[in-house]
Amino acid sequence: MAISVDTFFLNPDAQGTLQAQIQEMIAEGVLSGRFRVGEKLPSSRKLASHLGISRITVTLAYTELLANDYLTSRGRSGYYVSENAPVPPSYTPPQRSDDAVDWSQAIARTFTGGDTPRKPRDWRNYRYPFIYGQVDASLFDHANWRLCALRALGQKDFAALTNDYFDQDDPLLIEYIARHTLPRRGVTARPEQILITLGAQNALWLVIQLLLNRGRKAAIEDPTYYTLRDQLTHVRCQMDCIPVDADGLPPEQIAEDTDVIFCTPSHQSPTTATMPMARRKQLLERAREIDAVIVEDDYEFEMSFLGAPSPALKSLDTDGRVVYVGSFSKSLFPGLRLGYLVGSESFIRQARALRASVLRHPPGHIQRTVAYFLSLGHYDSQIRRTAKELHNRRLVIEEAIAAHGLSISGVGVYGGSSLWMRAPEGVDTAAAAERLREKSVIIEPGAPFFAPQHRKQNYYRLGYSSIPASRIEPGLALLSEALKPS
Amino acid sequence: MAISVDTFFLNPDAQGTLQAQIQEMIAEGVLSGRFRVGEKLPSSRKLASHLGISRITVTLAYTELLANDYLTSRGRSGYYVSENAPVPPSYTPPQRSDDAVDWSQAIARTFTGGDTPRKPRDWRNYRYPFIYGQVDASLFDHANWRLCALRALGQKDFAALTNDYFDQDDPLLIEYIARHTLPRRGVTARPEQILITLGAQNALWLVIQLLLNRGRKAAIEDPTYYTLRDQLTHVRCQMDCIPVDADGLPPEQIAEDTDVIFCTPSHQSPTTATMPMARRKQLLERAREIDAVIVEDDYEFEMSFLGAPSPALKSLDTDGRVVYVGSFSKSLFPGLRLGYLVGSESFIRQARALRASVLRHPPGHIQRTVAYFLSLGHYDSQIRRTAKELHNRRLVIEEAIAAHGLSISGVGVYGGSSLWMRAPEGVDTAAAAERLREKSVIIEPGAPFFAPQHRKQNYYRLGYSSIPASRIEPGLALLSEALKPS
Known part of the structure; x- marks a missing residue:
């Protein structure tokens, strides 16, 4: 060059x-x-x-x-x-400026810290990656994804690719979600009730900015998806962390003065518990009683290989009280960063304005590629293939767990791509995870999922979406060894 | 289906x-x-x-x-x-829920309203689109973009495409920006001083969240890019809107208690004024005196066809006091949504954490595609081709402006893709823009660029990045007719 x-x-x-x-x-x-x-x-x-x-x-x-x-x-x-010129190991420009600014003063609010753990970026180099939420290259329909991306790059779609949509979304994608995706969850929504987001995490973030502030209270599940807790901490709202049971979030524990209830009824994160229909109705009733909004994170609903999924909580909502969060990042691949929000029109209008201010809109090319991948049926095939393989791995992992005397803590009737596990009392799974890395095993320590006041050290999550079935048993053998109380 | x-x-x-x-x-x-x-x-x-x-x-x-x-x-x-089944005009599901939630109460903060005007989404259907910031299909190197996208979709790049980078960016893209893009602006930066954002607007948004709050003060140019003012309004900081002159922002007008100074030295937005070197040094001196941070929005620097661009303000910064905002959305296409922040490591660390909480990272596939487009030299060719064509249009538009007796208000020495225009006193350009649409002419009324307290009705922006040279004169003829004081 x-x-x-x-x-x-x-x-x-x-x-x-x-x-x-x-x-x-x-x-x-x-x-x-x-x-x-x-x-x-x-x-x-x-x-x-x-x-x-x-x-x-x-x-x-x-x-x-x-x-x-x-x-x-x-x-x-x-x-x-010249070939004889000195070659530095990487680009390290000379430091031309000293920091004369005291950034600890200049920065009004910090966002570092928090509970969200860092996962190993080089997880593909591990032999036994019981990692959660990453893609398995062998299951992803790369060829058809490429064809859809190529089609979305064609002359016909030039405007969709390049235009500044301001605050709008790709009408093709919105229509597909309204006509095909949401009906599978029993949800009906008009286009103006749907907003495309940069993944489910971005959807939750938007909801939190709109509905919460220092004077308001959120109820969340405990344990829960740690990033949600970090996001709530950033808006400095009050937070009730409500311990979940085998049926998920117990509605009667939700305090009178709660403004927003966050839940994962299909498949509690991380315990995998599925909320029974009766409790869903109680939850809606409780929300109505105290006039709270419910935020339903319906992640991974497609991976319901153990039984037909129940319709989403949103499908039972006759009050417009449920804000529904969906995602393609989990079911396609996380690098995609595409999700959506479904809610009342007045709410979606504000979410759209906030999104427009923060980032305008998710890139048009990605929206169009997903629209094609969905509408040409590739998504459905991919989901079926993945669910089948996950089902197989689930059988293998359950057998290996039993064989090695490990304990499953949460059992969902649903499926999914992970298990919530309990090590013997006294075992620190964070330390064990550290030791296991040396043996090329990745597990996810459970402590960060718990609220700081209830933090338990002996839980962990076992993901099986990125590990081939044949490696599950040998990986669990190493794990079982490492978890023995010393 | x-x-x-x-x-x-x-x-x-x-x-x-x-x-x-x-x-x-x-x-x-x-x-x-x-x-x-x-x-x-x-x-x-x-x-x-x-x-x-x-x-x-x-x-x-x-x-x-x-x-x-x-x-x-x-x-x-x-x-x-059946073919005889009743066919509704579009998908309009029955309303299954009534809004029992009072969203005006449930929503803690609203983001609608504000100054950001809505531009016509169907601008391609207009014959004389003097619109700013959109792409001209005839100038974009669609074929090579497609090839780069395809390469980024290949098996070799599968991990880059699909991985969840957590809070990281594509190392290829970061390296290119550090080694090739920033040196053209006289800026040296290490990879840990660079953060990829979802466009320049997202970069500015991140900076604002980190550096400002109710107790702090921002100084901005007046007129300015209206979305910046909206973003600052959302964090409720104090705001000094300082009138710019022919050399851009006058440093001596910046108040003692200012915390953050926002400026566009290369090419003031929207007046197109270029800040001379002497004033740049004064600006840095003033910022040092009052210990303020400077945010430099270096948009469109590549379009400097009238003269070599001066190095960025950031290149003169020996204090680590300047946060630099760059973008590919303008020079490639706005639907891309890709920009970057350059600043001190402590600052970038916080910006990275905030970005991770809001949206994790910009999609991997887009980052990799841009990295290829840049490193294979397509970007440079595209910039050269575009600058040449813009130069040509600039000559045509200046001639037509003179011929029709229209007045240019701001003259930059730089180039760019728009002119800042002044209509006769008493002409309301918003009303004129409305009337001109009926004649298939789009212009951008100037009022939203001004702070509410200094709002002038007789300015407007003429973009020439999306209108073919041959349509400029006939378009301006219609414009000149419409701007005659009645």
Whole structure:
């Protein structure tokens, strides 16, 4: 690659001759790793004209750099970074500024810290990745995804790809969700009641900004998806963390002064409990009594291979009280970042305005690609194939769990892609997870799911969406070894 | 397309026989537009088994619907929605719930309203679209974009496409920005000083959340990009709107107690003024004096066809005081939604944490596609081609402006894709814009750019990035007619 002439500037305050300055610029470019071996320098004519200096100055600088072996010349074709030039391990530009700003003062609110744990980014290199929420390359219909993406990149869809939609969504995707996806959950919604988001997490974030503030109270499940708790902490609302039981969130525990109830009725996260129909009705009744809004996170509903899924809580909602959160990130792949919100029109109007202010709209090309993948039936096939394979792995993992004397804590009637597990009292699963990494095993420690005041150390989550069936048993053998109380 | 059996649910509280319920479900599906003419119903066997009822009940319901002409039968291949079935104009599901929630109470903060105007979404249908910030299909290198997207969809990049990066960005894209893009602005930055955002607007939003709150003060240019003012209004900070002059923001007007200064030195938005070097140094000096952070929005820097761009303000920053905002949305296409922030490491760390909480990360596939488009040199060619064409249009528009006696208010030395115009005193450009739409002309009224207390009605912006050169003169003829004081 040629080095662009536009990256050369003369510093008006610089010391030394022009020739020395040019030599220094180039040497610094090489030493910092910005210029790489074999890259071509601008011609002396071009550089001289760009900098407004005489060509001989540039030529002299180049000749000097040639002598010092920073550059090499290939006859008339010009100057290149020499193979003998020093090569830094990576691009590390010189620090040109000292931080004169006290950022701890300048930053009004911090967002670091919190409960959300960091997962290993190189999980694909592990032999036994009982990781949750990542994609299994062997199950993903890559070929058809590519075809749909290509179609969405075609001339016909140019406007959909490139337009600034301002605050709008792709009408094709919205229509598919309204006509095909939501009816599977028993939910009916008009287009103006649906908003596309940058994944389910972004959907929850939007809801939280709109419905909660310091003076208001949220009720959440305990344990729960930790990022939700972090998001609520950021708005500084009050938070009741209500322990779930085998049927999920107990409605009678929800306090009178609650404004918003967050729940995962299909498949409690992380315990996998499915809320029975009777309790769903009680939950709606309780919300009506105290005039609270319910936020239903219906993640992974497609993975109901153990039994037909019950309709969403939203389908029973005759009050417009339930805000429904759906996602394609889990069922397609998490890097996609595409989800949606369904709710009353007045609510969706505000969510749309907030989304427009924060990020305008999710990229048009991604919306259109998903619309094609859905409407051509690839999504349904993918879901069926994945559910079948997850069912198989579920049988394998349950057998191996029994064989190794491990304990399942939550049992859903639903399916899903993970199990919520309990290690013997006294075992710290965070420490065990650390040790297990050395044996190429990844498990997810359970503590971050619990509210700080109820934190338990001996739970963990076993994901089986990214581990081949044949590795499950050997992985659990290592796990069982590591969890033995010492 | 076949209608999925999963979209059928029996309502446990329903009245009437099972057969009547099934008939009603299907009739409602047809009448609402959810089922379309020619779509295939599930087989009676499948539907009966799904609902857990006897097959004869389903068969009787289907037969009845056949008699009523909702369905048609094609022998052994099954039942289809009949061509004679009533067809609604669009999908309009029955309203199943009344809003029992008082959303004006339930919503803690509203985000609708504000200054950001709505632009016509169907602008491509206008003959004279002097619209700003949209893409010109004839200039975009669609073929190579498609190739890069395809490459990013390949097996080799599967992980980059599908992975959940948690809070990370595509290392390829970050490296390109650090080594090639920023050096063109005279800026050096290490990867940990760069954060990819969902466009420049999202970058500004992140900065505002981190640096401002009710107790703090922002200084902004007046006129300015209206969405910035809306974003600042949402955090309820104090706001000084400082009138710009022909050299942009005057540093001496910035109040002592200012915490954050927002500016567009390369190319003031919307007046197009370029800040001279001497004033840039004064601005940095003023910020140092009052210990304020500067946010530099360096939009459209590539479109500097009138003269070489001066290095970014950030390149002069030896204090780590400047937060730099860049974007690919303008130079590629706005639907892309990709931009970046460059700043001190402590600042970027917090911005990364906030971004992770709000939306995790911009989609991996888009990051990788842009990385290829940049590193294969397509971006540079595209920029050159676009700048050349914009230069040509600029000559045409300036000539036509002179010929029709229109007045340019701001003159940048830089280039860009728009002009800031002044109509005669007393002309309301919003009303004129309204009238001009009927003549297929789009212009952008200037009032929303001004702070409410200084709002002027007789300014407007003329974009020339989406209008072919040949239509500029006839468009301006219509415009000149419409702007005559009545």
